[in-house]
Amino acid sequence: MSEERRNGALDRKPKFAFLLQPEFPLNAFILATEALRIANQNSGKDLFDWVLASETGKPVRASNGMRIEVDSDLSSLPHCDYLILLEGNLPTQNNSPQLLSTLRNAHRHGSTVIGVDTGAFALARAGLTGERKLVIHWEAAPAYLEHFPEAQIENQLYLLDKQLGFCAGGVGMLDLMLDLIGRLRGAALAREVANALIHTPRDAARAQRVEGADTDAEPSLSRRLIALMERHLDFPLGPRLLAEQLSISVRTLERHCAREFGQTPSQLYLLVRLQAARNLLFYEEGEIKDIAVACGFSYPSVFTRAFKAQFGQSPRAFRQSFRDIQGRLVRPEIARLSAANKRN
Template sequence: MEAQAEKSSGTHVPTFNLILQPEFPLNALVLASEALRIANQNSGREIFRWRFVSEDGAPVRASNGLWMSADDSLQTMVQADFYLVFEGNLPMQRNSPKLLNQLRTAARFGASIGAVDTGAFALAQAGLMSGRDVVLHWEAVPTFRERFPELNVNGQLYLVDGQRVSCAGGIATLDMMLDLIARLETSTLASEVANALVYVPRAATAAQRPDAPSTPVAQPALSDRIVGLMEQNLDFPLALEDIAERLGVSAKTLLRECRRRFDETPARLYLRIRLQAARNMLFYEEFGIKDIATACGFSYPGVLSRTFRAQFGMTPRDFRASLRRQQNQAYRPEVRRLSTVPPRV
């Protein structure tokens, strides 16, 4: 009722529900909320409102170990104009049906639904990204493509597409928030916020990584084309001659470029790219080792295990087990502590 009255009187204050998932990136949350706070401060009045939301209203642990208090639970959060999901390292395991249903409901009522970092998994699971480009952190892209092959992943910093917003996380969160502030208020205010944070805003289409071209070019560097072609063909690795033919160069030129830029042979470079993709899948998902081996172009799980161990010093199973132990120990430690304390007699 209050929000409707504000809208009818022309005094509506845009509201944000910042949804925190376990192991959410604290740096992104700080940048998002600080941008809104500074906008209010510089305006001398409340022009934005925001609330921190968790699944059950309890504090949530960030990826760096700090705990963040929540204002609301998914059940009690008030209707907002923007819902931004700050996701952690196990998105498919931590995105509950309640969260997905709340996002769908908010979208039906016309709210803007956004994702920070791996929050894109929640939007995709909720069926809210059909026919749209998706932006998420570059490390999670292979896993996302494996889960949602029908969706197109965009490698830029962030994307505002109507009522859908997604960004790569990290400092790109600030770029996205400055854009939203400019759209909701003025570009002048967005510039004031950027100046207060001693930051030079980047274009939405800028590349996520400094080693990638920030703008499309007619003919990318040969090294970029080599890596791009290899990353696009993980499951069925191309032969050296096929790579050279697709790139329109000789096999000798391909070998020379790989040695010059990466100090590796094309075969060894290709193997490292596939192993890194396998590592990211182990990090973000619970795919079976056989499935990961197939997705990354290894003929058998045993081949993946041997090469993975040679590269990272442990087998894929050991890597994931070690990672999950660390994550589980950090998740709701008060419950773990109570379960390990022997009862008094």
């Protein structure tokens, strides 16, 4: 048996379907399709085929405002070897029954289903994730855990597990595609594609965030501290409990926070909770009071004051500002008519 066959290569031409959801990450989409195009171009053969789809078959707005034409709607989507769902800034708002049924049917009929960026929300709603480990963009992890508190989220670029896959998005999408190209058509071609895109491939297990990354196997105290705080957003731990769980003294904790962050432990904890709340407001449509509680604020009024002091606007105003922008770009013709009516 050849190496490609052992890695799951197909004798026929593998077919990819990219399912675009509103606010999908354009960078991940471009890197994925460019990787396949370059593989075909450099090989001199039509090795890969792909199709673009949306739920309705109409153009889809990307996260940067560009609109991408597609080839198919869900009802006419052909069978494919890889169904790649690109989700972004609206991970819970567009998971229709038809979309979830499409994901389930594709998986049932042998397709490998891959959720990109926040695509894990839809895969979980479709009942595909079960108790598996998964990957999601790090900013959306707190929102995901609000919906699926028992989830095992891995801090890595991507994860492929039999017929299911997850990718954090961004340039991690290119690493995933290079992995697939290597499995299907050989490592040499994957290296050619990487070189063409001026990219050094990274392992799937590489951590998503580079700030404060450790060169040693043992995570730094700063990383362990922030991770501990992020695991306990709803019921914040006091300095004594933080120190106990980190196996250090309270005095060591205070000195470390002052030296590394210029904050007391409580001030740092507040920043971590406010950033988590900001991400929830961005990705979620839940009530402000529920987001406040999820981030450890007993009273919405306290949350609002702290959020406004940090970000310069109230939680409600923050959410409304980018929802207004999204609405104008999703339906520009409606926004134009509305503006004209206001002038008249």
